[in-house]
Amino acid sequence: MADDDxxxxxxxxxxxxxxxxxxxxxxxxxxxxxDRMAERQRLKSAVWNAQRQSKPASSARAGAGAGDRSAQQAxxxxxxxxxxxxxxxxxxxxxxxxxxxxxxxxPDPRFPASRKIMSSLFxxxxxxxxxxxxxxxxxxxxxxxxxxxxxxxxIGLDADMxxxxxxxxxxxxxxxxxxxxVPVIIGKRLHAGPASxxxxxxxxxxxxxxxxxxxDVFIQAATGSGKxxxxxxxxxxxxxxxxxxxxxxxxxxxxxGTFAIVLAPTRELAQQVVEAALPLSHSAGRNSSWIVPxxxxxxxxxxxxxxxxxxGIPVLACTPGRLLDHLENTQSFMVxxxxxxxxxxxxxxxxxxxxxxxxxxxxxxxxxxxCKARVLGHRSIATSLELPRRRINVLCSATLRDNVxxxxxxxxxxxxxxxxxxxxxxxxxxxxxxxxxxDTEMAPxxxxxxxxxxxxxxxxxxxxASGGGDGANFSLPSQxxxxxxxxxxxxRLVTLxxxxxxxxxxxxxxxxxxxxxxxxxxDFIYFLLAHGGVEPAVEDVQxxxxxxxxxxxxxxxxxxxxxPSKVPDKSGPTLREEDISLASSVVPGVDLFRLHGSxxxxxxxxxxxxxxxxxxxxVLFTTDVAARGLDLPNVTSIVQLDPPADTESYLHRVGRTAxxxxxxxxxxxxxxxxxxxxxxxxxxxxxxxxxxxxGVLKQMAKNSSARKATEWQLRAGEVQSMLExxxxxxxxxxxxxxxxxxxxxxxxxxxxxxxxxxxxVRFLHFGHLAKAFALREAPTQVASGKGNNVKADGxxxxxxxxxxxxxxxxxxxxxxxxxxxxxxxVGDVGAYFGPRxxxxxxxxxxxxxxxxx
Ligand SMILES: Nc1ncnc2c1ncn2[C@@H]1O[C@H](COP(=O)(O)OP(=O)(O)OP(=O)(O)O)[C@@H](O)[C@H]1O
Numbered sequence: 096m097a098d099d100d101x102x103x104x105x106x107x108x109x110x111x112x113x114x115x116x117x118x119x120x121x122x123x124x125x126x127x128x129x130d131r132m133a134e135r136q137r138l139k140s141a142v143w144n145a146q147r148q149s150k151p152a153s154s155a156r157a158g159a160g161a162g163d164r165s166a167q168q169a170x171x172x173x174x175x176x177x178x179x180x181x182x183x184x185x186x187x188x189x190x191x192x193x194x195x196x197x198x199x200x201x202p203d204p205r206f207p208a209s210r211k212i213m214s215s216l217f218x219x220x221x222x223x224x225x226x227x228x229x230x231x232x233x234x235x236x237x238x239x240x241x242x243x244x245x246x247x248x249x250i251g252l253d254a255d256m257x258x259x260x261x262x263x264x265x266x267x268x269x270x271x272x273x274x275x276x277v278p279v280i281i282g283k284r285l286h287a288g289p290a291s292x293x294x295x296x297x298x299x300x301x302x303x304x305x306x307x308x309x310x311d312v313f314i315q316a317a318t319g320s321g322k323x324x325x326x327x328x329x330x331x332x333x334x335x336x337x338x339x340x341x342x343x344x345x346x347x348x349x350x351x352g353t354f355a356i357v358l359a360p361t362r363e364l365a366q367q368v369v370e371a372a373l374p375l376s377h378s379a380g381r382n383s384s385w386i387v388p389x390x391x392x393x394x395x396x397x398x399x400x401x402x403x404x405x406x407g408i409p410v411l412a413c414t415p416g417r418l419l420d421h422l423e424n425t426q427s428f429m430v431x432x433x434x435x436x437x438x439x440x441x442x443x444x445x446x447x448x449x450x451x452x453x454x455x456x457x458x459x460x461x462x463x464x465x466c467k468a469r470v471l472g473h474r475s476i477a478t479s480l481e482l483p484r485r486r487i488n489v490l491c492s493a494t495l496r497d498n499v500x501x502x503x504x505x506x507x508x509x510x511x512x513x514x515x516x517x518x519x520x521x522x523x524x525x526x527x528x529x530x531x532x533x534d535t536e537m538a539p540x541x542x543x544x545x546x547x548x549x550x551x552x553x554x555x556x557x558x559x560a561s562g563g564g565d566g567a568n569f570s571l572p573s574q575x576x577x578x579x580x581x582x583x584x585x586x587r588l589v590t591l592x593x594x595x596x597x598x599x600x601x602x603x604x605x606x607x608x609x610x611x612x613x614x615x616x617x618d619f620i621y622f623l624l625a626h627g628g629v630e631p632a633v634e635d636v637q638x639x640x641x642x643x644x645x646x647x648x649x650x651x652x653x654x655x656x657x658x659p660s661k662v663p664d665k666s667g668p669t670l671r672e673e674d675i676s677l678a679s680s681v682v683p684g685v686d687l688f689r690l691h692g693s694x695x696x697x698x699x700x701x702x703x704x705x706x707x708x709x710x711x712x713x714v715l716f717t718t719d720v721a722a723r724g725l726d727l728p729n730v731t732s733i734v735q736l737d738p739p740a741d742t743e744s745y746l747h748r749v750g751r752t753a754x755x756x757x758x759x760x761x762x763x764x765x766x767x768x769x770x771x772x773x774x775x776x777x778x779x780x781x782x783x784x785x786x787x788x789x790g791v792l793k794q795m796a797k798n799s800s801a802r803k804a805t806e807w808q809l810r811a812g813e814v815q816s817m818l819e820x821x822x823x824x825x826x827x828x829x830x831x832x833x834x835x836x837x838x839x840x841x842x843x844x845x846x847x848x849x850x851x852x853x854x855x856v857r858f859l860h861f862g863h864l865a866k867a868f869a870l871r872e873a874p875t876q877v878a879s880g881k882g883n884n885v886k887a888d889g890x891x892x893x894x895x896x897x898x899x900x901x902x903x904x905x906x907x908x909x910x911x912x913x914x915x916x917x918x919x920x921v922g923d924v925g926a927y928f929g930p931r932x933x934x935x936x937x938x939x940x941x942x943x944x945x946x947x948x
Pocket of ligand 1: 241266267316317320324725726750754
């Protein structure tokens with residue numbers, strides 16, 4: 096080792112890689128930490144190259160002791176270069192001033208540039224398949240926008256309501272689905288008086304009368320097309336009319352009980368329905384003020400729900416379990432006057448296993464309807480002809496899957512099928528039409544001009560993307576731009592950071608939702624991106640630099656070795672329930688939110704409201720709990736960091752953007768082994784275009800020179816190293832990272848069986864995947880094959896043990912636990928984490944996210 100004028104060159108006194116350290120007096124000071132880091136790296140590289148120029152690496156390693164002449168020459172040559180670079184100050188790029196520096200910038204044939212700066216992130220990754228481009232997306236006419244050529248007056252909506260909606264809600268024109276569904280649910284049609292016509296009086300045809308044509312209704316439309324108002328508007332319209340025309344008795348009041356029930360699969364959705372209904376209850380003064388919307392969704396004391404039900408909730412949004420509970424146990428819950436039952440997101444209700452609960456609810460409501468209605472002295476409204484004579488059932492679904500059709504057949508009487516472009520007399524007719532549907536395209540303006548009768552039986556596609564040979568019949572907003580990124584596991588985290596930084600650089604006020612498979616992954620990524628970019632304390636900088644540069648040196652020498660870990664700091668930041676949002680240190684200027692089913696209801700609600708109202712740059716990390724039906728305004732882009740558990744989830748996730756005619760983009764991350772998933776999506780008409788990972792990472796490197804050659808790889812390596820360093824230094828972060836890693840693997844095993852040839856745990860490389868959680872190696876539970884049963888406590892654990900015993904009794908074990916684990920072929924994940932767990936009711940993974948209710 097040489098030491099001269101403070102410049103220390105590690106020339107490898109013994110065997111092992113040469114180390115280069117920039118002396119303390121030359122280290123850049125002041126300015127931003129990242130600039131200082133970059134500058135130090137440049138200094139090191141200058142010294143290192145000068146050293147190589149003056150002495151071959153082999154002799155440098157062999158040359159021992161401070162008296163090595165070659166080393167001293169290198170030292171002398173390098174010193175001016177290092178000093179000059181240091182003088183220039185942090186972040187300044189210089190033209191070479193000395194021979195040594197010029198030499199340092201010349202490519203060394205023995206050490207190609209790529210090798211010189213390559214971090215291990217870019218080595219040994221599986222090959223990324225080349226995919227054909229799909230073509231231009233997003234230039235199509237939006238399929239879920241409001242219709243310029245239509246009006247609420249034209250579809251027969253109450254005048255007071257119309258005026259109020261225009262003034263207070265800025266809702267002036269209907270969307271295509273509202274245009275079609277509102278008249279059908281209102282159920283009243285104007286007909287020319289036949290008697291007058293028979294009399295041959297031509298003017299008599301102007302005399303029209305309303306006839307009641309009450310149908311149950313099946314609504315299917317693209318995400319973000321205004322389905323909620325499509326059923327709420329007719330309900331309010333008829334209740335307001337009934338109140339206005341009441342001629343006797345006291346004015347209508349809440350004591351009449353519940354007139355409309357909207358069943359939603361999640362609490363957030365129920366809450367959203369109430370929010371959409373609230374302004375409508377102010378739309379017609381005294382005639383509407385009694386139509387108070389409310390909800391019973393669990394998560395609060397049953398007693399307080401009971402007392403609200405006793406007061407009366409004319410329009411009630413609820414989740415199925417709670418509704419059934421109150422129907423069975425709450426005496427004061429009056430449904431005698433019930434006239435509408437809406438099953439919102441019916442496909443999701445079924446997916447979450449509510450089929451039985453729904454059957455019980457329907458049976459109980461039918462039974463109660465048979466009992467003589469208690470009118471409580473308000474005969475004038477409760478028996479008003481303005482209300483439907485029987486209960487109208489409305490079912491909303493994004494798909495026409497077989498199970499949804501079965502539910503429709505069981506719960507709807509004589510239903511009409513209504514989509515944005517079509518009205519069919521039966522749901523089966525619509526399903527048959529969907530499978531034989533030719534790709535006739537129709538602009539929204541076109542179908543707006545058609546009368547309901549003309550539309551019946553026609554099946555033009557909306558300009559929406561739609562498909563689904565299995566009868567799923569998906570539809571997506573046509574203006575949505577879908578992309579897919581094939582990213583090796585090691586680069587997933589850093590590519591996410593790059594993608595977010597690029598998004599906010601392009602559009603500083605973007606609102607992004609990042610979907611993950613399990614709640615532990617949500618907690619971890621949220622925490623990491625909040626705290627992981629914090630400047631380390633001054634005393635940590637040296638350790639960080641040694642670690643970072645050491646990794647680069649090692650990579651250059653091909654001797655990447657495990658870095659010594661720091662002892663995690665227990666006093667660092669922690670994940671606190673009460674923090675609704677956190678400022679990101681990794682993507683500066685951005686507020687981060689998280690939402691999953693295991694959060695307390697209060698936090699879920701506050702997060703939902705806060706993210707909805709967020710005006711500035713914000714990112715929400717969430718499980719599929721936020722995938723369905725949630726109307727989070729102005730979301731500009733969706734990132735699916737974990738692919739969806741099934742294709743319907745894909746549809747709903749991406750449907751959180753491009754709502755109501757607005758632009759939106761969706762990016763799907765896939766591992767190279769998962770690239771065949773694009774074929775699955777294509778078969779359903781949902782093919783995203785491919786995006787280049789390299790392009791995303793290059794954009795993160797801000798200036799053009801950094802984008803050149805492989806410097807962008809260095810930048811990616813720095814970001815990864817920064818995040819790993821944070822996880823190493825924080826007890827909370829490393830705990831969350833390990834838990835997220837394990838839970839994500841367990842959640843991975845819950846992909847639908849039809850897609851398991853693509854998403855199988857045995858295709859995962861655990862060592863590489865660890866990098867996606869900023870871990871330097873897979874958690875010991877995986878390596879030892881012991882598994883992590885934290886989530887399988889209590890009843891689940893009992894069930895699991897029983898199942899395992901039964902399985903063991905049935906067949907001989909074919910897989911030995913323990914040392915035979917290979918990084919690529921990990922065998923059946925059940926061998927490590929217990930038997931494959933079932934998806935939870937909110938579909939977010941095996942016990943990884945709690946129930947929706
Ligand atoms: N006619 C309209 N004019 C302006 N805004 C509207 C209109 N109809 C609905 N909206 C707004 O559009 C947004 C999306 O509506 P909604 O949530 O009902 O869509 P959706 O079809 O139910 O979507 P998803 O299938 O995702 O649940 C809401 O914010 C709603 O207030």
